[in-house]
Amino acid sequence: MLNYYRYKEVYELFLKGKCEEAKHLLMELQSRYIETCDENSVLKSQIQEFEDILYLSKNLIFDGSHYWLITGNIKQGPFCSACYNRDGALIRLHDNESTRRCYHCGTEYDRDNAIQKEGAEKAVTPPRLAKVIPLYK
Numbered sequence: 596m597l598n599y600y601r602y603k604e605v606y607e608l609f610l611k612g613k614c615e616e617a618k619h620l621l622m623e624l625q626s627r628y629i630e631t632c633d634e635n636s637v638l639k640s641q642i643q644e645f646e647d648i649l650y651l652s653k654n655l656i657f658d659g660s661h662y663w664l665i666t667g668n669i670k671q672g673p674f675c676s677a678c679y680n681r682d683g684a685l686i687r688l689h690d691n692e693s694t695r696r697c698y699h700c701g702t703e704y705d706r707d708n709a710i711q712k713e714g715a716e717k718a719v720t721p722p723r724l725a726k727v728i729p730l731y732k
Contacts, residue, residue: 598624660704661688661695677702 601624608617654665661673664685675697678686688695688704695704 598627655685673704675700675702 601620605617605621605624608614608620651664656663656665657676658673660676662676662679662685663670663672664674665671673688673695675686675688678684678697678700681700684699686697686699688697690706693706695706696702
């Protein structure tokens with residue numbers, strides 16, 4: 596409501612013929628309005644992120660080997676536990692004949708026992724190599 600009086604002041608300055616002062620005050624009010632709108636947008640996106648986190652914490656379940664997302668009465672998934680635990684990403688597992696496989700990280704899960712296989716089919720990450728740079732004086 597404080598801005599109401601400032602806008603009223605701009606109006607009165609225009610009526611009195613003090614256009615330059617009125618324009619300056621109006622530009623200041625517009626700048627404050629734009630800053631407020633930008634801040635409001637940032638806060639709305641932060642609220643949405645927190646609501647998404649809260650939704651996941653309430654509806655994401657772990658059955659011992661896979662994650663499942665409950666939406667309404669529907670159980671979605673299974674999702675790779677390795678990807679979720681490492682990156683927080685819900686990557687859906689793909690069913691093969693007797694296994695479930697994550698195409699993102701290569702982890703395979705036995706479909707019957709739901710045991711993670713750490714075999715040769717897991718994605719291979721190259722070893723980290725360091726280069727020694729000699730220091731000369």
